[in-house]
Amino acid sequence: MRIALDAMGTDRAPEPEVAGALEALRDFEPDVEVVLVGDEATIRAELAKHGDPPERLVIQHAPDRVTAADPPASVIRKKPDSSVVVGLKLQQAGEADAFVSAGSTGAVMATSLFTLRPLPGVDRPAVGTLLPTVGEPCLLIDSGANVDCKPNHLIQFAHLGSTYVRDTLGRANPSVALLNIGEEPGKGSELVAETYDLLVAEPGINFVGNVEGRDIIGGGYDVVVCDGFVGNVLLKFYESVATLIVSRLRKGLDPAKADGDLEFVFRVLDYSETGGAPLLGVGGVSIICHGESTPSAIKNALVVAAQAVRTDMVKHSARDVQGVEVSS
């Protein structure tokens, strides 16, 4: 198995990428290789700081780099030598099995769509993001790829999220909840009211009903389904609150004060280690990390990518989403 890692994605690239790749390789089974994609000289210089690179670390030269200023949809044409395009084309050509990047979310999404293509039966690939909770993390899908959705898109998200959680987190029969503004059936916007009825009838989905904004943090749901507008607003709001609180409390923290309650708060709020958000519903594995990812976050994303490949997540997604009628 080969995982392509965009070495030029984070704000401090390639340092976290190189360190994260080395960490991951120490833990990986011997059949996993990591391909660092980016400017070769820059990567070599960073690697040199860590002593002899392991054999299972390969470099794929890609001299160009995507910036936040590049319109996402044009990257594949205008920056063919960028680490994002070169890395994803490796997977398209069958020379890699997965792609991980902390670069521009929009560029990674758009280029993944162009190269890996939506799976048959998937109208709208969607981003799933693991949200920390008091219990196990839950997957919020869609967390930003699709703003105007139809009920059948949300049904597809429910399938894609279930398959992902089952395969990469090993949760059998994942529970799926629909994000809404009330618990009763029939509540909410036209979109979610219609989606509710479809989810109840949909085979292969362990639908447990509506979930309100207030119920997420308490845990207990494996997958929470919503359109990408609501999901993105919620996710970004949460990240900003979490960052504010954690940074403020960490800053002023006397280590002696780091008792159980503060540790609890940090655990619930600190999503920085969760390891990337997959673009689900495409014909490959594409994981998008934060621009400020630490080496551990990069490592975790690589571990998730390997798990998705190992479990045939893409094949299972294609199988599970079959039969969902495509919206007009």
Place this chain on the structure above:
Amino acid sequence: MRIALDAMGTDRAPEPEVAGALEALRDFEPDVEVVLVGDEATIRAELAKHGDPPERLVIQHAPDRVTAADPPASVIRKKPDSSVVVGLKLQQAGEADAFVSAGSTGAVMATSLFTLRPLPGVDRPAVGTLLPTVGEPCLLIDSGANVDCKPNHLIQFAHLGSTYVRDTLGRANPSVALLNIGEEPGKGSELVAETYDLLVAEPGINFVGNVEGRDIIGGGYDVVVCDGFVGNVLLKFYESVATLIVSRLRKGLDPAKADGDLEFVFRVLDYSETGGAPLLGVGGVSIICHGESTPSAIKNALVVAAQAVRTDMVKHSARDVQGVEVSS
């Protein structure tokens, strides 16, 4: 001025209501009366614990009580003797100038619409909720009354929010931002992309552009406009995170540890004192409080209600919303 206060609204009614009313009357100008609406014997028993009631505290007997099980829209017909219906009818009859309740949000909203009626030019009255931020609180409107909105509804929310913030918080020329998933014009769903263009052209609105979920908590916006679905999900999510974090940290807190940073966190997260969410766009003042409101929260809601009456907020709303074309 007379403010009707639902004495049977909170989970521990009428204790917080009575204590909050007494606190408010100590601070109010001598021309303000509070009418406690609810079961007279129950209210008198509670009042007796506080010594002689002030003259400016009046009791309006209402033997019945709205519960969470009552369908909101039927309360006005089926529970005419409830504190919610009696209290709002006082205002409808001109015997009170404002209504404050910590009872069922849905029942207060529906009964307010029936009794106070939407203002001319307002299709959809909306709930505004003050969200604490690092800076000044911002008003999130709509935070739950209307799930499927059209662009002109959001324009009306922008006016209603601006007028409320100007009159009750004394902020001149309030800034209005549109909740979106990107900063650039043209971003987001059809609804917000169209609303953006209308807001740019709308007279009387100090529109400052899109705001992302991550930008709210940092402060700097007086009014954040969104549809009631997104607003409600966001608000309930925030409340649950805030409650979880604050309760957990307070529980484990050695007072000696309550340094500046923890105090900061409590201030940003603890919305319990903010004093109620107004239903805006109706022909009167109706303020909805949390079911778990403390006496201070009730007092603050009464203060806001008095301020809204004092500043002629309703008249100004009717004036400011004029000219917004009504959506078909």
